[in-house]
Amino acid sequence: MRRLRSSPAMWKHAVLYGTLLAAAAWLLQWLDYQRLARTQWAEFQLALVAAAFLALGVFVGARLFAGLRRPQAFDGNPQAQASLGISERELEVLKEIAAGHSNKEIAARLHIAPSTVKTHVASLYAKLGARRRTDATRRARELGLLA
Structure with missing residues (x-):
């Protein structure tokens, strides 16, 4: 079986094609997001509000309950x-x-x-x-x- 040798030109083409594929995938994802944002705007806003309240709840809960349980140092009797x-x-x-x-x-x-x-x-x-x-x-x- 014969092995192919890699050349600098081959690597340049592979990197170029990989970059183009990544850019195309990103563009398709961005377009899909734009369509989703236009058609599902109410659900998107609801998700943003829910995430904001979740963050607020975690922050307030951490502040309220931070001082309640302080582990006592073990003295070993x-x-x-x-x-x-x-x-x-x-x-x-x-x-x-x-x-x-x-x-x-x-x-x-x-x-x-x-x-x-x-x-x-x-x-x-x-x-x-x-x-x-x-x-x-x-x-x-x-x-x-x-x-």
């Missing part, structure tokens, strides 16, 4: 954290456990040794009365330590 004796580093490890990360991933994220992560996890299990990661996560959420 410092009373429960203090009463259980959970340190800040253990809380960071607990958050990573809840995110589903492995010990190696937690160690890399917190820049600590994997053995340190294991120590924190064991300490968390003891403090939360958990036997596995899911138990620790569930118990921490019940106590309000995790969002």
Whole structure:
């Protein structure tokens, strides 16, 4: 099978024809719009008024309801954290456990040794009365330590 080689003249013709087709399509769309605007003027005005009221309603609604719901910052229940004796580093490890990360991933994220992560996890299990990661996560959420 023989392949055709493209030449600069061929590209010029292709661009010229593409431009002419695009202009013709735009002209046909514009003429169709002009016909539609003349024959359906009442519906067109009604659509414009509806769009204006929609924009006004969204604007007014956004202004009225903007101040109603302010999300409160999650404090992590410092009373429960203090009463259980959970340190800040253990809380960071607990958050990573809840995110589903492995010990190696937690160690890399917190820049600590994997053995340190294991120590924190064991300490968390003891403090939360958990036997596995899911138990620790569930118990921490019940106590309000995790969002």
